[in-house]
Amino acid sequence: MSRILTGAAALVISTVAAFADMPVLRAQVLKFGTVNWELDTIKHHGLDTANGFDLQVTGVAGGAAAKVAFQGGATDVIVSDWLWVARQRAAGKDYVFIPYSKAVGGVMVPEGSPAQSLADLKGDKIGIAGGPLDKSWLILQAYAQQQYGFDLAAETEQVFGAPPLIFKTALQGDLGGAINFWHFMAKMGASGMRQLVSVGDAAEALGLDSETPLLGYVVTGEMLAEHPELVAGLSAASRSAKDMLAGNDAEWDRLRGRMNAKTDAQFEALKAGFRAGIPAEGPVDEEAAARMLALMVELGGEDLLGAATELPEGVFVKPGS
Known part of the structure; x- marks a missing residue:
């Protein structure tokens, strides 16, 4: 039935x-x-x-x-x-x-650090989330050279590692500075560390657009x-x-x-x-992106960007495409 x-x-x-x-x-x-x-x-x-x-x-x-x-x-x-x-x-x-x-990261230092600029990290150990070709690390090196004539890579000791490891090591006080992804940086700040410089500010000083x-x-x-x-x-x-x-x-x-x-402080920092x-909203500013790529080619070369020496056509999906 x-x-x-x-x-x-x-x-x-x-x-x-x-x-x-x-x-x-x-x-x-x-x-x-x-x-x-x-x-x-x-x-x-x-x-x-x-x-x-x-x-x-x-x-x-x-x-x-x-x-x-x-x-x-x-x-x-x-x-x-x-x-x-x-x-x-x-x-x-x-x-x-x-x-x-x-969102981008930045450099965090211990709460009691006397450092006021990247040049003040001379001789210190810096933890970096990622490897030697991490984009934030490259931008910060260029910024230190431009602003202070300071060779950040040559004048510091680098420790490369996964973001959670850099976060943990930094909170233990084992690093003079730490470069991490923004959400780990937010939690580091909520836990008492202090931002020395953001990658966004460094990028703008280098003529890039932090809105990209x-x-x-x-x-x-x-x-x-x-x-x-x-x-x-x-x-x-x-x-x-x-x-x-x-x-x-x-x-x-x-x-x-x-x-x-x-903690509540970490929660609020992550939300913010x-x-x-x-x-x-809207299309990516491709001229600004091209400037960023040109700088990355200069800093990271073929190891970072392979055969890309200028912004290829079609990287960004355009609204309505």
């Missing part, structure tokens, strides 16, 4: 069927990355399905693993900086960048060409989540459990730092 479903039961079945037909966007991101706060907001409020896709997020231990998965087609979306995208495009790979954050978003979602040009509605949907969901996080403290209270904030890093 057949049975006709009506009311709520029929609605559930039709909703499930529609959801099953919805395209999936697979994202791989760092487990401890701040992008998880935005992605959590997207999923919690259904901003993905409202924009025509089902977002599926996988956490990975390192950025290199996400890049390998992306290049091998095992994921659709990763988070990286646009300089990496520029390098890949110069090598013939059709990747494109959707802005996510303009460095980090973003990376997708393939093939996806943009064949499914522009998916790329537009991801951009729209990201912006909606940012709007929520920019103006609604209750959203942050909900996220607090995954933010690894040990994320909000400060939200980029303006």
Whole structure:
């Protein structure tokens, strides 16, 4: 005997069927990355399905693993900086960048440090999150040379390591200075350390635009060409989540459990730092980006940017493309 479903039961079945037909966007991101706060907001409020896709997020231990998965087609979306995208495009790979954050780190020193400038770190041990080609480290070296005629690399001892290790070592007082990602820097400040200089201020002194978003979602040009509605949907969901996080403290209270904030001060610093890093809507200023790339070519050369010597066409997804 057949049975006709009506009311709520029929609605559930039709909703499930529609959801099953919805395209999936697979994202791989760092487990401890701040992008998880935005992605959590997207999923919690259904901003993905409202924009025509089902977002599926996988956490990975390192950025290199996400890049390998992306290049091998095992994921659709990763988070990286646009300089990496520029390098890949110069090598013939059709990747494109959707802005996510303009937040940058800086140099933190112990609360009682007498240092007032980078030149005062002469002879000190500096912890650096990343490696010798870390963009913040390169910018700070150029800034120290420009402002003080000071060779930051030659006159200090560098310790390179993962962001959590640099954070922990700095709080133990084992470093004269520490260069870390913005969210670790925010927690360091909330724990009593003092900012000596931000990478944003250093970049502006070098003629760069601190409003240029460095980090973003990376997708393939093939996806943009064949499914522009998916790329537009991801951009729209990201912006909606940012709007929520920019103006609604209750959203942050909900996220607090995954933010690894040990104190109220750390929680407030992380919230303020994320909000400060939200980029303006609209297209990326490509002239400003070209200036940044030119400086990175000068400082990091082929080791950092491969064959990219100027900004390739098509790095940034343009609104409406």
